[in-house]
Each structure stands twice: as structure tokens, then as C-alpha cells.
Amino acid sequence: MQLGLIGLGKMGGNMRERIRRAGHTVVGYDRNPEVSDVSSLTELVSALEGPRVVWVMVPAGAPTQSVVDELGDLLSPGDTVVDGGNSRWTDDEKHAEELAAKGIGFVDAGVSGGVWGLQNGYALMVGGDAEHIARVQPIFDALKPEGDFGFVHAGKVGAGHFSKMVHNGIEYAMMQAYAEGWELLEKVDSVTDVRAVFRSWQEGTVIRSWLLDLAVNALDEDEHLEKLRGYAEDSGEGRWTVEAAIHNAVPLPAITASLFARFASRQDDSPQMKMVAALRNQFGGHAVESAE
Amino acid sequence: MQLGLIGLGKMGGNMRERIRRAGHTVVGYDRNPEVSDVSSLTELVSALEGPRVVWVMVPAGAPTQSVVDELGDLLSPGDTVVDGGNSRWTDDEKHAEELAAKGIGFVDAGVSGGVWGLQNGYALMVGGDAEHIARVQPIFDALKPEGDFGFVHAGKVGAGHFSKMVHNGIEYAMMQAYAEGWELLEKVDSVTDVRAVFRSWQEGTVIRSWLLDLAVNALDEDEHLEKLRGYAEDSGEGRWTVEAAIHNAVPLPAITASLFARFASRQDDSPQMKMVAALRNQFGGHAVESAE
Amino acid sequence: MQLGLIGLGKMGGNMRERIRRAGHTVVGYDRNPEVSDVSSLTELVSALEGPRVVWVMVPAGAPTQSVVDELGDLLSPGDTVVDGGNSRWTDDEKHAEELAAKGIGFVDAGVSGGVWGLQNGYALMVGGDAEHIARVQPIFDALKPEGDFGFVHAGKVGAGHFSKMVHNGIEYAMMQAYAEGWELLEKVDSVTDVRAVFRSWQEGTVIRSWLLDLAVNALDEDEHLEKLRGYAEDSGEGRWTVEAAIHNAVPLPAITASLFARFASRQDDSPQMKMVAALRNQFGGHAVESAE
């Protein structure tokens, strides 16, 4: 089938390649003309026969909103828009309603797979009406990994991005789990080969996983991670997971601890620990360290 | 080779079977005569040709101490004791010294694999002198999973149990990660098939793992886990991991949150939240719920 | 001076009384005619000479929005609206703009004091233009505690509610701190009189505070808090504090832990701990507790 694909960055570019390998036609658009198949959204829409399916793969928030607005003007009743970016689930219902008013279908798709997706396939969590999802199914089948897993119709509009968001929240806490264990092992003298311990865990243990395999890769490249700073960005999904938990009164202690550890990792000095130091000095005359 | 194996419970019994299948001779002893091959430790020691290797697989603390003491009296210089139970790493050095004084070697072995170990093999993390470990290697090879992983000489005496302990700490936080994500997904209306979401994650995602596969098994048996109470025991390892972290001034927020969640799960009512309720009532006249 | 006061509940009713005791005229309106001085907002506005000051003391969200909208229609340029309710700080700017378009001033006021405010005074944190605040100052002076503290012009519009929100976040963690300590003391056998320990802390310690005094009051009424359930509601401010922290990438581990403890306290059974129990059963054959 034909697919319009908007956004050809690290993710979108690889996805175009994987869909084409499966025998489909992809018309890609990106603001960067060097990677783009067409020169405008108008041209992209013209290049597709109806009923069209257009996959949006641009940053969440204003960029996605702007593309959805434009597509609302350019597309026709019976067409379908897929938002495969990292949109917050709360945006999906708004986009779906906006497009539904014009007879255009909407599917939200959370996509996992990172730089490995081209080769291994992308895990897809989608939300929306079964009718709209059916129109995109050949593309989903091309993107997903081989085998029985890697694709789910998770529920109503928004359920795809919500599931992907929770996936990322879980990912934060799993990464934190390995990281905490690694630091503790590195700290003690009796364990003389921490890399070998991690490596050995890849079979037969309760904690074997793909992330563990990646940790071993990283340690194979840099045994004590001496080339890195302990500095970690966070994307929106981790924050949104905690916000969704707060909204639903669900306690998420491990995931939230993982998010906060990232926040702290990006501070050169901790304002809150200045206050703790100041208080200790006030009541106990405890020495403080000067900022210089 | 020959092995003496003390403790034939859920773990020890299966390990005897797996070692025998590999062609070794196992003389097993257990206080339960129905599963025991011999009727006493003395008989077990007599049944083995020197230099002997005796594997201790009994509960940590007093039971292990008592067996180590007895073996110290019964064994001969050149023999080797393996503690494959869940001993705290701090006990290992004591046991090693006690036995070394009599010329007996000591190896501590952390063993992972649970009820799946008989079939898939047991992951082994061992600590001690290379010379002592070499004496046990054929047994380790019989127990470990096939392939390149699942066995590590982690370091000095104690390093095996320490590594296994950290493994379990990581396991706590990984379980908590999936559990938090599952609760959040179950809570929202838009996600209509949480089990299908978990199932789909088994391929192509960042969070695929053996524990995830087990979660899917559990949901296949009981989709909303309605047959279970939210009640989780903790073994010593989770606690010891946090204690080791405190001792080494390593922050472990996610692992500790996971341990505390288990503590809280076992309280019928939370004393600390009684105090919070009492304080809210004192300053704000906020309603409290009576204990009845 | 004259004040219009909308909302005469537990807080508003006591505030009217304290302002009147200071010699001011208060025209109060409430949907409950039994406590209301006038029968409508229109009547309230008519009863005040210009330039008017009207204090809104109704629940955050839709109720406050609706009153602000009505006041925008009823009031005149040069009048001033004070939102003394528990509005989220993000609402303040919207309200200020809406009213400014009609020449009406806006001040947001966070109010602390609970049931003790009538007697001891209310701590006030206000945000807005100095000019608007000056119009309300006699009322602030009547409400605040005696002495040098208890009133602050915290900053721009929104700063009053933001400061009050953070106050409540701190309050959550302080309550949690005492509660955790109390539970631990109650748990050990050697400490035979926990209430006496708390009582003794009221002088000379680093942790003496008004909340500690309240804890002692509560223990004096019910030594082991046996009459209460460990069940604590949370108001919006705790949640908003964590959301603001996430928005600003500030780690708030203690405050967030306190919020999550309240969430957990309201669950009859913990879904996430069902999943942990299910996983333990899957890999280790560990016993689970059935839901019945």
C-alpha cells in the first residue's frame, strides 16, 4: 500500500526504509530537503491515492499540532492520520476530534525500538477505532518485529501513547535498577570483576533482559564507564508517567525515584543540599564546604 | 565426580537431579529421611572419596553455621565446602577462616534460577580462591545453563553471595517497575486490554525480559490478578542490599522503594498513616476514618 | 474598611469573624442562606461602596472560575478581587488577565491556619501588583497573626498560591517524618512510653515544632491512635507541588514519598503488590495469599 510519512529523522528515516523493504510505497516529507521525497505537505497529499494514510513522526507538542492542523485542511473524508510521535496522550483526543469533524480517521501509535528498530522491528502500541486501525494494518505489520508479539491495539484513542508512556516509565526504573546494582558492586572491594558478573547474568538469572545485554555491551566498551559523565536527560514520557500517576492517585515510588535521579544528575550543585548544609551548620556548628 | 549435597528442599532436590543428569555422583543428606541418601553427615562424609567437595544448601544463619561447624570437624585437609545457600556475605569470611584453619577450602556460591533451574540451569556467582573453585568446577558446569553465560568467579570470598544479593536487589526494583506500570495501566479507562499490552511488549521493546514473560504468564492465568492479595514477603537479600548500600554510602532509591513497598504490603493498617490522619485532624479539622 | 467575602464555610466563616473583630465591615455571601448576609452576588456588590474589595473563598477550579467570571461582570474599574481559596497557581494569571481587561485588580492569597486561625491569625502569602495589594492591606493586617511574621508579598500574580502550595508540600513531608518516627518507636519493645518521648521533644530538641505539639495533643487523646484508620486524603496542593517540581526538573524525593504514602493508604489492596506477588510465585514458587 501507499503511505505518506512526515518526519524523516533518526526514527522516521529508518521506518521509511523498513516499510519499503516490506514492499510498500512510502512518500516521505521532511523540512530537510536532502532526505525528503517531496517538497511540501501539499505535494505529499497529492502524491497519494485516496483513501490516504499519513503517518506523522515529528516532535510532540506544537510541531505535531501544526502538522495535524495542516493535514486537516489537506486531507479528505475517509483518509487516516497516524500520530507515531511521542505525543502526550492527552493531545490525542483533541486531534481525533478535530480530524473526525472532517471525516478523517485518527490513530495514535506509540513506537519503541530506537536505533535497533530497522533491523529488529518496532514494537507498536496503538489506540483508536478498529476501523481506522484496520486501514493502517499493513504498515503496522511491516514495522513490527517478526513473531507473535510487538503489536497491540491497546484501546481507545490515546491508549497507544499512554501504553508507550508507561513502557518508558517502566524502562526508567529498570535502568535505574541495574544502575544502582552496578554502583554498589563497583563500590566493594571483594567483587573484583563487576563486568564479568553482569555478563554472567545474561543466562539463567531472574534479571536477564535486553537492557542487561545492552549494559554488558556498554561495559565491554568501557569497563568502568570512565569516559562518561553521570548525566542523564529525560524525555517527556517519564514526567508524564508520574503526572498520570498523580492524577490517578497511583503510587509510583520506583519510577519516580528514577526520574528524580535524572533531574539530580543534571545539577552542578544541589540547591536543596545547600539548605541542608546550612541547617546543619546552624544547629550543630557542623562544618560546611564553601562554594569555591 | 562425587559431590556431597546437604539440604534437599525445593532448590537442593532439583540441583541433585540436574547434577546427576550430567553424570556425576551425588550423595545427598537432608533432615527429612524420605529424600535423604544417607542418614547423617558422618555417613555422607564417609561415603565420599577424598579430596571431598561438600555443597551446603540450607537456610542462612544458624542452620548454615551449624553445618559448617560440623563439617569442620568431619572433613579433612584438602576437602572443600561450598555454601550455596542464601548466606549473608558477611558470614562467608568467617566460615572461610574457620575452615582454612583446618586446611579445608571454602567457596561461596550465589545461585539463581528458582523452580526453572532444573530445566534451564542455575546461574552461579561464586567467590573464593581460584584453587578451591577449580575443585568444584565440574559441578558448576553441570548446574549452569548451556552457553557462554550463567557462571562467574566474582572475586574474593563473599563476592559470590554479594553478587547474588545485588542480583536480588535489582530483581526487586525490576518487579516493582512492572508492577507500578501495570497498576497505572489498569487504572485508566482508555486502555481496555492491559494484558494484551504486556503481551505485546515481549518483542521489540526496550523492556522485554524474562520477568516480563513471567508477568504475561501470570496475567494469562488471572487477567486482573483478582485471585491474589497484594501481599509480598521479602527474603534477606533485599534487606541486605540496602544495608550494604548504607554501609557504603551508595544511594539506592529505586531498590529501597521496592523493599519498603513490600513492608507496607504486609500491614493490615499503616501506623504511620494513622499519625498523618491524626495530624490532619488536629490542624485542619479534617475528617478521619475510625478504625472500626 | 468594607470587604465583600464570598464563601462562608469552615475557613471563610471564621475569617469573617476575625475581620469583624478588627473593626471592619464584612458583607458575606454563601450559597447557604443560613450563614449569608446577602442573598446574591449582585446584592453583595451593591452593598459595598467603591472602590470595592471582594475576597473569594470558594473551592478551587470551576467554583472559583465561575465566581471570578460573575465578579468580572458585576464589579467596576478600580475594584479588586482577592482569591483566597486553594486555587492552582496556574489559574491566577488567567484570572488576573480576565479582570485586568475590565480595569479590576487581582491578588492571589494563600491562607494557612486551619481551625486555629480565628484565634491565632492566618498566615498569608500574597501575589500580585503592589498597588492592588495595598488596597487590601487593612484586611490582611486583620487576618494575620500578631507580630512580625505571617504575611508576605511573595511576588507576581500566582506567587501567593505557589508559596502556599509549597508550604503544604513541606507540611506533607514534615507530617510523614513524625509519622515514620512514631511507627518505628511504637514497633520496638525497648521504648515503653512513646507518647512520653514525643512529649519530651517539645523543648530543647532540633525537631520541636507546632506539628509536634499537635502530635502530642493527638497522642494525649488516643495514646496508640487505635481509634483511627491509617487513611489520609490529600488536597490538590501536594499533587501540584510534585507537578511543579516535575515541570521545573527539581527532585522532591521526601515530599513525593509523602504524597505516595497517602495514595497507598487509601487502597484496600495494592494492585502493584498483586503483580509483585504473582511474579514471585512465577519464578520461585513462593506462596501467595489468596484474595479471600
Add this chain to the structure above:
Amino acid sequence: MQLGLIGLGKMGGNMRERIRRAGHTVVGYDRNPEVSDVSSLTELVSALEGPRVVWVMVPAGAPTQSVVDELGDLLSPGDTVVDGGNSRWTDDEKHAEELAAKGIGFVDAGVSGGVWGLQNGYALMVGGDAEHIARVQPIFDALKPEGDFGFVHAGKVGAGHFSKMVHNGIEYAMMQAYAEGWELLEKVDSVTDVRAVFRSWQEGTVIRSWLLDLAVNALDEDEHLEKLRGYAEDSGEGRWTVEAAIHNAVPLPAITASLFARFASRQDDSPQMKMVAALRNQFGGHAVESAE
């Protein structure tokens, strides 16, 4: 009455002064001859009439153990030893038994008050037999603050140090609470005078406390704490509180978060966040920061 006082550092020196002001005789010993009244423990014991009371105020662990051992040799039946240092509660029973075997009484005393104690009095939490405590009561009365509070017989031997330990745990979380709130307020633009907000909270709020007064002192000296590094030591009590909680299966999320924040504050770079950064790079090709 007469008191022997061993250890005349920052705490002990001030305590000697306060006890003398109350009219008692203090014979003080310190390894530093410049502050010492006598030149040896033997001389100290000789200088006191029986039945003697000797207060030990030296660092926890080996130093206290050594003094207790010496006093066991030097003192006579009917004498009493008070351990007023920061000993772990688990040491107290051992010391009590050791001395009881010689007919010497033992009282453990947790002492709070810091540099303010000389002037305001020291809060005292004591454990032991009523009979032994009675022998020391005049000294306790001299040390404690005026008024009804500041002294408690908390329970059996060990209960004094246990109560003081929990006091310090609560103190950690209270400091963390103010510190988190302060950082969040400093972070947002709308709040233009955070110091004034803290100052205002000293009356009428739910969170007024002595620690808040100290925070205001600190901000008065250095409004944005720019002269300090966000670096905080921890004493044994915080760690022991968490260990006691683990031993008793009591969840202490806020206190533990506060302890971990201190651990993290002392790391130049975070090993665990290196691992998180490495994992993000592995699966997502996310940029990492190099260590240089």
C-alpha cells in the same frame, strides 16, 4: 552533687558549664590536658565520693567501649555510668551487662541541643532502670531545658539512644522537607523574594518550627546560600534509623530519601547515572556527556 564527666569537646565542654551553673561539682577529664580537670580516669574516679556517677561523652564505637571497659575496672558496686554519647542502641545492652556484672549501674542518654544547649538546655532521652536513673536525676535536671519538657525516661536500656536516633531520623526528613521546598521556590520566576516567604512562615503556619527559624537565620546571612556547596555529611544516627526500620520491616520512605540525598550530595559524579547514560546511548543513540 558530684559528677565525673569524660569527654570535654564541643558538647561535653558546654555541658560541664551548664551543670556547674546549676551548682553541682563536675570533675572533667579529656585527653586534651588544656581542658581537663584531672590527668587520668583513675584520678577522676579517685576525686569522686561514692556512690559515684560518671558521664561518658566520647565518640560512639571503640572510644566509648574503651572508656566503659576502663570504668568497669575502676568503679565500685553502686556506682553508675551514663553513656551520653551517640552510641548505637545495640551497644547499650552489652555495656549494661558488662557493668551490671560488677554491680555498676548503666543509663543510656540521648542528648539533643547542639551549640544552643548551653543556653537553652539539652533535651534528654534516657533508658535504663528507674533506680539507676534516679541516681543521675539532679544532673538531668540541670541539663534539661526549663519547663515541663525536654526529659524522658523512654524505657529499658537502649531506649534513650534509640529515641535520640529516631529523633535524628525525623530531623533528616524535616530538613529535607524545607530544603526541597526552598529549591522549588528559588526555581520559579514568579516568587521574587523566597527569603521573605520563609520569614513569613514563622508565625501562623502549619510548618512553623525551630528548624524553620534556623533556615531564616541562614538565609539572612546568605540569601541564596551562594557561599555554600550542596554537600552534607551524615552521622551514624540517620543510617541506624534506616537499619532499624529494615530490621523491623517498617517502611521509612521520607527519612530514607533524606539519607540518600546526603549520600548523593557527596559524590563528584554519580556512578549509577553513568550507567543510565550508557544504557540510553546503547538503545537510543542518545548523546552522552564525556567525563572530561
